[in-house]
Amino acid sequence: MNQLKHVVPSIVAAFCLSAGVAMAGTLDDVKAKGFIQAGVNGDLFGFAKPDEKGVWKGLDVDTARAVAAAVFGDADKVKYTPLTAKTRFTALQSGEVDVLTRNATQTLSRDSSLGLNFAHVNFYDGQGFLVPKALGVKSAKELDGASVCVLPGTTTEQNVADYFRVQKLTMNPVVIENTAELSKAFFAGRCDCMTSDASQLAGIRAVAPNPSDYTILPEIISKEPLAPAVRHGDDQWLDIVNYSVLALIAAEEMGITSANVDEMLKSTDPSIQRFLGVTEGNGKALGLDEKWAYNIIKQVGNYAEVFERNVGTQTPLMIERGLNALWNNGGLMYSPPFK
Amino acid sequence: MEDTLHPNTTKEIKPPVINIGIIGWIRANLFNGWFNTLLTLVFAYVLFLTVPPFINWALINSSWFTTSEECKASGGACWSVVTTNIRFMLFGFYPHALQWRPLLAIVILIALLIYSRNRNHWRKSLAYAWAIGLFTMGLLLKGGLFGLESVESTKWGGLPLTLLLSVFGLTAAYPVGIILALGRQSKMPIVKSFCVIYIELIRGVPLISLLFMSSVVFPLFLPEGMTINPILRAQVAIIMFTAAYIAEVVRGGLQGVDKGQYEAAQSLGLNYFQSMRRIILPQALKIVIPPSVSILISAFKDTSLVVIIALYDLLKTTQTTLTDPKWMGYSSEAYIFVALIYFVCCFFMSNYSRKLEKELDTSL
Numbered sequence: 070m071n072q073l074k075h076v077v078p079s080i081v082a083a084f085c086l087s088a089g090v091a092m093a094g095t096l097d098d099v100k101a102k103g104f105i106q107a108g109v110n111g112d113l114f115g116f117a118k119p120d121e122k123g124v125w126k127g128l129d130v131d132t133a134r135a136v137a138a139a140v141f142g143d144a145d146k147v148k149y150t151p152l153t154a155k156t157r158f159t160a161l162q163s164g165e166v167d168v169l170t171r172n173a174t175q176t177l178s179r180d181s182s183l184g185l186n187f188a189h190v191n192f193y194d195g196q197g198f199l200v201p202k203a204l205g206v207k208s209a210k211e212l213d214g215a216s217v218c219v220l221p222g223t224t225t226e227q228n229v230a231d232y233f234r235v236q237k238l239t240m241n242p243v244v245i246e247n248t249a250e251l252s253k254a255f256f257a258g259r260c261d262c263m264t265s266d267a268s269q270l271a272g273i274r275a276v277a278p279n280p281s282d283y284t285i286l287p288e289i290i291s292k293e294p295l296a297p298a299v300r301h302g303d304d305q306w307l308d309i310v311n312y313s314v315l316a317l318i319a320a321e322e323m324g325i326t327s328a329n330v331d332e333m334l335k336s337t338d339p340s341i342q343r344f345l346g347v348t349e350g351n352g353k354a355l356g357l358d359e360k361w362a363y364n365i366i367k368q369v370g371n372y373a374e375v376f377e378r379n380v381g382t383q384t385p386l387m388i389e390r391g392l393n394a395l396w397n398n399g400g401l402m403y404s405p406p407f408k
Numbered sequence: 409m410e411d412t413l414h415p416n417t418t419k420e421i422k423p424p425v426i427n428i429g430i431i432g433w434i435r436a437n438l439f440n441g442w443f444n445t446l447l448t449l450v451f452a453y454v455l456f457l458t459v460p461p462f463i464n465w466a467l468i469n470s471s472w473f474t475t476s477e478e479c480k481a482s483g484g485a486c487w488s489v490v491t492t493n494i495r496f497m498l499f500g501f502y503p504h505a506l507q508w509r510p511l512l513a514i515v516i517l518i519a520l521l522i523y524s525r526n527r528n529h530w531r532k533s534l535a536y537a538w539a540i541g542l543f544t545m546g547l548l549l550k551g552g553l554f555g556l557e558s559v560e561s562t563k564w565g566g567l568p569l570t571l572l573l574s575v576f577g578l579t580a581a582y583p584v585g586i587i588l589a590l591g592r593q594s595k596m597p598i599v600k601s602f603c604v605i606y607i608e609l610i611r612g613v614p615l616i617s618l619l620f621m622s623s624v625v626f627p628l629f630l631p632e633g634m635t636i637n638p639i640l641r642a643q644v645a646i647i648m649f650t651a652a653y654i655a656e657v658v659r660g661g662l663q664g665v666d667k668g669q670y671e672a673a674q675s676l677g678l679n680y681f682q683s684m685r686r687i688i689l690p691q692a693l694k695i696v697i698p699p700s701v702s703i704l705i706s707a708f709k710d711t712s713l714v715v716i717i718a719l720y721d722l723l724k725t726t727q728t729t730l731t732d733p734k735w736m737g738y739s740s741e742a743y744i745f746v747a748l749i750y751f752v753c754c755f756f757m758s759n760y761s762r763k764l765e766k767e768l769d770t771s772l
């Protein structure tokens with residue numbers, strides 16, 4: 070018995086140690102294989118989806134590209150693994166992907182018991198409602214007894230059920246498996262309103278036979294901070310992913326864009342000099358090249374560019390900056406100083 | 409008087425025009441009795457209501473090579489969703505400049521299948537042709553030899569992936585299924601119980617859960633950092649699943665063979681393998697052609713379930729195309745296109761099985 074007492078903890082310790090060793094060096098692993106394996110959505114226009122030529126496009130894709138630019142100085146050194154909502158966390162835990170940029174909502178349980186660490190949020194989303202104007206509804210609180218078109222299996226379904234319960238309203242969910250079919254059913258009048266992430270509603274409205282017949286209600290019923298995730302226990306890698314996202318935001322704060330980044334190298338502003346690696350130190354601290362932030366901005370752009378290119382008002386998604394504006398424009402995007 | 413002069417010539421009197429030809433057929437088949445007449449009229453009316461609008465939508469008002477905005481204006485079917493995205497739908501992430509390679513691989517596969525339809529061609533040389541053909545297809549997809557640029561399997565998608573999963577899945581599952589069926593009939597208790605447990609376990613769960621296990625649960629058992637190709641994982645799951653069903657079908661065939669055949673084989677002094685190989689299996693497999701083909705057809709269609717583990721087969725690439733807000737409204741057109749591809753493949757299989765059945769029919 071006495072021996073057993075010692076054996077068990079040592080086995081546990083051995084397991085932890087081996088797990089720790091294997092997990093410690095994502096940066097080294099990534100450098101050794103020469104590319105970053107990113108887990109992405111694959112079906113979400115504006116966030117991660119291949120275009121007609123099979124080239125990945127989207128905000129999450131650009132986030133992964135930013136990490137690659139930071140690590141390798143080449144944003145193209147990313148390979149994408151499309152993951153479903155169900156397989157995404159396993160893929161990260163099992164080491165199939167190095168970073169998960171798959172519009173995953175940061176939650177307490179995912180952060181803790183799922184063994185993930187979330188980097189800085191790259192998109193603040195929330196759930197909203199799309200209704201036909203003919204319904205005459207001005208607020209979600211008037212949706213009593215409505216039939217609601219909703220996608221199954223995500224937090225969306227749960228959120229809308231919770232919202233109606235809290236508001237003491239009744240609803241009939243109409244559950245349809247994929248977005249294209251769901252929006253078709255909605256436009257065909259199968260349900261009174263449709264609920265989805267606010268980032269998707271404008272894009273869905275755009276495909277309506279007559280988009281001006283539909284309106285998005287003002288209520289946002291859930292918080293969906295979407296953030297890249299990495300495995301627990303590799304702090305250096307978390308720092309790199311985190312500051313790659315923050316570099317996008319910081320560059321926007323400082324007015325550095327992919328177009329003017331070369332001129333900005335000559336700037337006399339010490340914070341810009343530190344950011345772009347003219348004054349050395351940041352790169353060494355992260356274990357990266359001193360030009361890491363310069364490479365991100367040069368190849369991917371700053372957050373505003375990434376946002377406008379993928380989901381902004383000029384795209385079919387037509388999303389306003391809203392919560393995703395910089396903090397000094399009434400949004401939540403705020404970067405700590407780069408020093 | 410003429411008639412009496414030539415008493416042997418008889419004048420050929422045709423039956424009344426309403427009893428022969430198209431009119432006769434219509435009368436005999438569509439309007440014989442009030443009930444059939446009523447049915448005919450009802451169906452004619454239904455066809456009248458549905459077919460012209462469909463033709464109008466699918467052909468007359470349709471747009472074929474336009475942008476999505478022009479599609480919206482035309483009001484008819486928007487086949488542009490297919491023509492614009494066809495390369496992604498058919499080949500997925502395969503590098504754009506190299507897509508002739510999977511195309512060539514598919515052409516080789518179809519040529520081999522068509523050539524093999526004729527049983528007179530079933531010679532040893534055909535087996536070699538298949539071996540070389542499959543190798544060439546693999547080489548074309550994978551590359552890395554003879555100056556072909558290497559393409560990782562994670563970039564395979566669309567039709568080649570569907571065909572790969574089904575062709576390899578079905579050809580590998582069939583022999584495994586036969587072995588399992590023989591094992592289940594075996595008198596050796598360990599072999600028998602293993603086969604029974606395997607078949608019942610696999611048949612007791614849906615394919616989707618096997619695929620899910622292979623992609624979600626299985627990797628957690630592997631050492632950190634060790635990953636197995638997701639296509640291979642899906643392929644193994646499909647083979648395991650189909651084999652269990654084939655096994656049960658083949659077992660039915662084995663039981664359908666008359667007991668006298670077993671005894672005759674034994675009395676000739678054939679050992680187990682000889683009697684199976686020469687006497688029993690040829691008869692048993694012939695009996696089970698129709699059910700095995702229906703399993704093959706459903707297994708072919710089941711490959712589309714790999715979407716849940718994010719492999720981009722034909723159906724998934726189509727769905728991905730449809731998530732683009734530009735094309736989201738044209739899912740019917742895209743799905744019709746995919747349905748046609750599936751239909752052609754399945755029709756080929758069932759057609760072939762009927763042909764094979766006829767040719768192998770030895771009953772008098």
